[in-house]
Amino acid sequence: MTTSQAVADSVDATGPMLTVRGLSKTFGSAMALNGVDFDLRAGEIHALIGQNGCGKSTLIKILAGFHQPDPGADIRLAGDEVDLARTADSHDAGFRFVHQDLGLVNTLNTVENLMLGRQLTTARGGRIRWDAERRDAERRMDDLGYQFDVLRPVGELGAAERTGVAIARALWDWQTARVLVVDEPTASLPREEVAILFAALERVRRAGLGVIYVSHRLDEIFSIGDRVTVLKDGQRVGTWNVADIDQDDLVRSMIGGEKLRPSHDRTARAGNEVALGVSGLCGTVVDNVDLEARRGEVIGIAGLTGSGREEILPLIFGAASRSGEVRLNGRPVPAHPRGAMRAGLALVPADRRGHGAVLAMTLRENCSLTDLRPFSTRLGYLSRARENREADAWIARLDVRPARADAIFALMSGGNQQKVVLAKWLRRRPAVLLLDEPSQGVDVGAKAAIHALAREVAQDGATVVIASSDDAELCDTCDRVLVMRDGRIVAEVDGARLTTEELGRLQLGMATRGATGT
Amino acid sequence: MLGKLAPRRISAIYLLGLFILLFGLLSPDTFLTEVTFTLIFRSGVVTCILALAFLVPLTAGVYDLSIGAVMALSLGLVVYLSLHTGLSTPVTAVIAVAACGVAGAVSGFIVVKLHVDSFIATLGVSQVLTGAVLLLSNNTQLIGQFPDYWSNLGTGDFLGLPRVVYMLVLLALVLWYLLEFTAIGRYLLATGGNREAARLAGVPTERVLWSVFVASGMIAGIAGVIFSMQSAVFSSSIGPGYLFPAVAAVFLGASQLSQRPNVWGTLIAYFALAFGIQGLALSTASASVWSQPVFQGVSLIIAVAVASRPMMRKLRASNAATESVD
Numbered sequence: 001m002t003t004s005q006a007v008a009d010s011v012d013a014t015g016p017m018l019t020v021r022g023l024s025k026t027f028g029s030a031m032a033l034n035g036v037d038f039d040l041r042a043g044e045i046h047a048l049i050g051q052n053g054c055g056k057s058t059l060i061k062i063l064a065g066f067h068q069p070d071p072g073a074d075i076r077l078a079g080d081e082v083d084l085a086r087t088a089d090s091h092d093a094g095f096r097f098v099h100q101d102l103g104l105v106n107t108l109n110t111v112e113n114l115m116l117g118r119q120l121t122t123a124r125g126g127r128i129r130w131d132a133e134r135r136d137a138e139r140r141m142d143d144l145g146y147q148f149d150v151l152r153p154v155g156e157l158g159a160a161e162r163t164g165v166a167i168a169r170a171l172w173d174w175q176t177a178r179v180l181v182v183d184e185p186t187a188s189l190p191r192e193e194v195a196i197l198f199a200a201l202e203r204v205r206r207a208g209l210g211v212i213y214v215s216h217r218l219d220e221i222f223s224i225g226d227r228v229t230v231l232k233d234g235q236r237v238g239t240w241n242v243a244d245i246d247q248d249d250l251v252r253s254m255i256g257g258e259k260l261r262p263s264h265d266r267t268a269r270a271g272n273e274v275a276l277g278v279s280g281l282c283g284t285v286v287d288n289v290d291l292e293a294r295r296g297e298v299i300g301i302a303g304l305t306g307s308g309r310e311e312i313l314p315l316i317f318g319a320a321s322r323s324g325e326v327r328l329n330g331r332p333v334p335a336h337p338r339g340a341m342r343a344g345l346a347l348v349p350a351d352r353r354g355h356g357a358v359l360a361m362t363l364r365e366n367c368s369l370t371d372l373r374p375f376s377t378r379l380g381y382l383s384r385a386r387e388n389r390e391a392d393a394w395i396a397r398l399d400v401r402p403a404r405a406d407a408i409f410a411l412m413s414g415g416n417q418q419k420v421v422l423a424k425w426l427r428r429r430p431a432v433l434l435l436d437e438p439s440q441g442v443d444v445g446a447k448a449a450i451h452a453l454a455r456e457v458a459q460d461g462a463t464v465v466i467a468s469s470d471d472a473e474l475c476d477t478c479d480r481v482l483v484m485r486d487g488r489i490v491a492e493v494d495g496a497r498l499t500t501e502e503l504g505r506l507q508l509g510m511a512t513r514g515a516t517g518t
Numbered sequence: 519m520l521g522k523l524a525p526r527r528i529s530a531i532y533l534l535g536l537f538i539l540l541f542g543l544l545s546p547d548t549f550l551t552e553v554t555f556t557l558i559f560r561s562g563v564v565t566c567i568l569a570l571a572f573l574v575p576l577t578a579g580v581y582d583l584s585i586g587a588v589m590a591l592s593l594g595l596v597v598y599l600s601l602h603t604g605l606s607t608p609v610t611a612v613i614a615v616a617a618c619g620v621a622g623a624v625s626g627f628i629v630v631k632l633h634v635d636s637f638i639a640t641l642g643v644s645q646v647l648t649g650a651v652l653l654l655s656n657n658t659q660l661i662g663q664f665p666d667y668w669s670n671l672g673t674g675d676f677l678g679l680p681r682v683v684y685m686l687v688l689l690a691l692v693l694w695y696l697l698e699f700t701a702i703g704r705y706l707l708a709t710g711g712n713r714e715a716a717r718l719a720g721v722p723t724e725r726v727l728w729s730v731f732v733a734s735g736m737i738a739g740i741a742g743v744i745f746s747m748q749s750a751v752f753s754s755s756i757g758p759g760y761l762f763p764a765v766a767a768v769f770l771g772a773s774q775l776s777q778r779p780n781v782w783g784t785l786i787a788y789f790a791l792a793f794g795i796q797g798l799a800l801s802t803a804s805a806s807v808w809s810q811p812v813f814q815g816v817s818l819i820i821a822v823a824v825a826s827r828p829m830m831r832k833l834r835a836s837n838a839a840t841e842s843v844d
Binding site for chain 1: 718
């Protein structure tokens with residue numbers, strides 16, 4: 001796309017070990033990957049980056065034999081075509097994976113974790129040779145540059161050490177492994193532990209394996225990667241030698257060509273009275289955050305995974321334990337959900353199925369749960385007729401399908417589930433509506449409806465706060481957006497500066513052209 | 519209407535009909551008699567009340583395995599107080615039920631405040647209570663001294679049905695109303711369905727958990743009081759044996775009517791099992807000894823296996839649907 005693209009293709013060729021040509025994958029009508037080419041050399045760390053939904057997870061799942069590519073794709077290892085019909089095929093071909101959740105059993109120790117899922121050579125009578133296994137585990141961890149007690153439960157180890165165990169397990173059979181895929185290994189890693197992990201990956205690389213490294217943190221790519229490939233909307237933007245590109249180019253290629261979205265009508269801003277005030281808010285990651293939001297305003301919270309973005313709304317609502325103060329119209333809001341609700345707050349949580357609703361209950365029961373008083377008649381009898389009337393009104397207003405109050409929540413589609421969760425909070429007419437990842441796993445139509453609804457609620461005088469990993473969503477819906485990094489709010493963007501490009505830069509911690517962050 | 523009579527919804531009633539028909543044909547002289555029916559109803563009341571005691575916490579997603587021991591505590595207290603104090607029997611009954619409520623509150627404390635899994639917590643409490651009852655009775659058989667009207671309540675009939683059956687029906691009506699038609703019931707159901715989601719929707723989940731253990735303790739206490747009306751004899755072996763039939767009835771009952779644990783399903787399930795057991799005992803000479811545990815064990819497993827299938831399949835399907843969105 002740019003001049004640097006040319007550099008990519010002129011990279012000297014020592015014969016790639018893995019070549020992927022014309023890889024496409026469609027899910028229903030959505031195209032997750034569209035004719036992607038990719039290659040990997042032996043002894044190389046190749047970073048694979050792109051925004052959420054760019055297709056990198058699909059690419060990895062195809063290599064793992066989890067998804068089947070569309071016909072016409074060509075995947076070769078050392079020149080031989082490989083068929084990745086099943087996960088076992090992928091393993092046989094030499095692909096090894098370390099997934100983001102690592103897949104370790106926390107109560108077992110390193111030795112035991114390394115034994116999972118492989119054939120043990122046991123002594124007579126099926127007895128496990130514990131001494132030999134322990135020495136072997138120690139040697140393997142040592143090979144990766146780790147020195148720790150392999151008999152401690154994995155759950156007690158540091159995050160970097162756990163990642164090391166996962167790598168050691170993935171590379172159990174070094175001899176047959178050829179490609180190691182590491183999926184966002186540092187997302188949950190404190191920065192000082194990243195170096196330990198890098199040292200381990202460096203050793204893997206020196207052993208002659210190809211490493212595909214998926215990450216959100218661009219600065220890391222420059223300290224560890226040899227080459228980098230950027231995906232965007234299912235297509236390859238380009239592949240570059242890390243030495244030939246700088247962070248600015250990389251960011252531009254990730255979010256670049258995207259045209260600025262037409263902004264919504266931002267003139268309808270209400271007065272200057274501060275409704276929601278947060279001061280000195282602290283949680284696990286969130287560190288001393290202050291913010292203010294006015295009546296009639298939609299504000300956004302942007303940030304990468306691990307920046308505190310995913311924690312801040314539950315903290316304000318009191319769903320997780322916090323320190324610091326939350327005020328609504330000057331009055332303190334109690335630090336637990338019931339109290340926060342009474343004060344006028346509402347939270348649509350990010351984990352819809354786990355926190356948003358009771359799956360086995362009906363639409364009506366879920367909707368009513370937030371306030372049962374309007375339905376109570378004498379002797380505490382809940383009037384089903386009144387409940388149905390209210391549920392039906394919300395079904396009509398939000399266009400929920402199926403339009404049946406007695407539909408079981410678990411069996412509804414993601415978008416419709418989210419509408420029900422919104423309804424259960426909107427019926428309380430909250431003064432502050434907190435939306436955490438409101439359009440995650442939701443189809444395009446429902447997404448637009450949810451955004452329109454958020455605007456509408458604000459126009460009626462409420463304050464809306466949206467935390468989202470989808471920058472376009474924030475640009476479309478919010479009056480201004482606060483950017484979080486490392487637990488703090490580092491910038492505030494509004495007006496014409498509110499673009500996905502700008503948000504992308506600020507989240508990655510890069511200086512902005514012309515303007516500066518806070 | 520036809521849907522409401524579908525075998526899937528009320529299989530236990532069909533089962534009940536089948537048993538009555540089958541054993542009526544096999545042993546018409548002994549099975550199809552008033553004695554059999556009265557016997558089953560009279561002896562079933564205590565187990566049914568215990569099943570209701572198990573049902574309340576289960577609705578809120580927690581187990582109370584101490585109900586058998588709590589019932590023994592209640593019975594032991596009533597008998598003990600009749601021997602050692604001059605209190606009138608109804609007063610001792612109130613004391614016993616209150617004590618059982620306290621025992622439930624202890625379980626609630628352990629679960630809510632100490633964050634111990636309810637299964638373990640109530641198993642432990644159950645054992646401690648068994649010890650307390652042994653202490654009370656000195657491990658001997660006690661025979662309570664109750665006024666005549668007390669045992670009349672337990673053994674007498676009213677309008678052709680044992681009086682205790684009316685007590686069961688009254689309790690069942692109250693619980694049915696609370697669980698199905700009030701905010702309390704909705705809170706229990708939400709807590710049982712997803713405790714964290716319920717908490718985030720403003721349900722006072724901690725208070726709910728405390729209350730269900732207190733309620734189950736008191737209901738088990740009532741079971742003990744009714745037991746004392748039927749038999750004044752207390753021995754420390756009474757109690758634990760009642761747990762399993764009660765649990766079996768609740769789980770089999772959960773496959774009936776509303777497809778979640780519910781009051782009438784529990785009672786229907788209990789009596790279907792009871793008629794089957796009794797019929798088997800009467801029709802085969804040796805079966806009276808072994809039929810009960812075998813019958814209950816097999817039916818519990820079948821009921822839960824059958825009941826969990828359709829829901830699991832639906833959930834799996836919807837999980838797969840959300841997976842592919844990614």
